[in-house]
Amino acid sequence: MRRQRSPGNTTAWSCAPGSLRGYERDGAVADPIRRLTQLLAKLPGIGEKTATRLAFFLMRAPESYAQELGQAIMETRRSMRLCSQCCGLTTEATCSLCADERRDRGTICVVAHPQELLAIEKAGTYRGLYHVLHGVLAPLDGIGPEDLKIAELLRRLQASAVQEVILALAPTVEGEATALYLAKLVKGTGIRVTRLASGVPIGGELEYTDPATLSRALEARREL
Ligand code: ZN
Numbered sequence: 001m002r003r004q005r006s007p008g009n010t011t012a013w014s015c016a017p018g019s020l021r022g023y024e025r026d027g028a029v030a031d032p033i034r035r036l037t038q039l040l041a042k043l044p045g046i047g048e049k050t051a052t053r054l055a056f057f058l059m060r061a062p063e064s065y066a067q068e069l070g071q072a073i074m075e076t077r078r079s080m081r082l083c084s085q086c087c088g089l090t091t092e093a094t095c096s097l098c099a100d101e102r103r104d105r106g107t108i109c110v111v112a113h114p115q116e117l118l119a120i121e122k123a124g125t126y127r128g129l130y131h132v133l134h135g136v137l138a139p140l141d142g143i144g145p146e147d148l149k150i151a152e153l154l155r156r157l158q159a160s161a162v163q164e165v166i167l168a169l170a171p172t173v174e175g176e177a178t179a180l181y182l183a184k185l186v187k188g189t190g191i192r193v194t195r196l197a198s199g200v201p202i203g204g205e206l207e208y209t210d211p212a213t214l215s216r217a218l219e220a221r222r223e224l
Contacts, residue, residue, distance in 0.1 A: 033059070085156065087132045087149040089114045097121075097130060104128040106163040110153065110182065112136050112170065120168065128166075131156065136174040137181060145181065153182075157189055167195040171216075 041051035083095035107128030117130045133148040169175040183193045199217035
């Protein structure tokens with residue numbers, strides 16, 4: 001038995017495919033789609049093709065989904081703020097990591113972005129505190145020390161009994177420059193500065209590892 005389509009449940013997209021062409025021809029109607037596609041294409045890792053696919057998916061999806069997605073984006077943005085201590089993202093004045101008395105207060109791991117903090121936490125071995133810079137030094141893009149949470153880090157180091165600062169910055173040109181800059185500043189306070197070892201990834205093949213990574217791995221070799 002064929003189910004009858006109820007007009008109330010149909011969207012502009014559930015009618016015949018031919019109607020899509022007409023939709024695109026109509027500039028006034030197509031503009032919102034173009035705008036949505038352009039906005040989606042600004043998301044990291046999303047090219048124009050994927051943005052178009054996502055835009056059309058959102059048009060076909062139930063209205064409640066689009067509403068919930070929009071609301072979740074706005075609510076997350078409104079409720080998130082920077083932790084008063086580590087500058088990580090939180091909904092409280094102090095994040096749960098900084099508030100956790102069991103964490104080792106003598107060590108601060110410096111990361112560029114909040115998502116890197118999450119990645120290290122996920123690894124589950126680090127028990128110290130963090131500091132999020134919110135970027136790396138990039139003079140060509142006009143990002144200098146005053147654009148990062150460096151002053152906040154130095155204030156923290158002066159006010160607490162930190163013994164070690166771990167620089168967990170990516171081994172890129174900007175990451176290296178930021179690490180060197182911070183190392184100089186922190187060493188002036190007498191606190192030990194270390195950085196993450198670079199090496200061969202677990203499960204990786206030696207013959208395909210780039211020479212720079214291999215020489216770093218050799219430098220950072222350890223006793224078995
Ligand atoms: Zn915090």
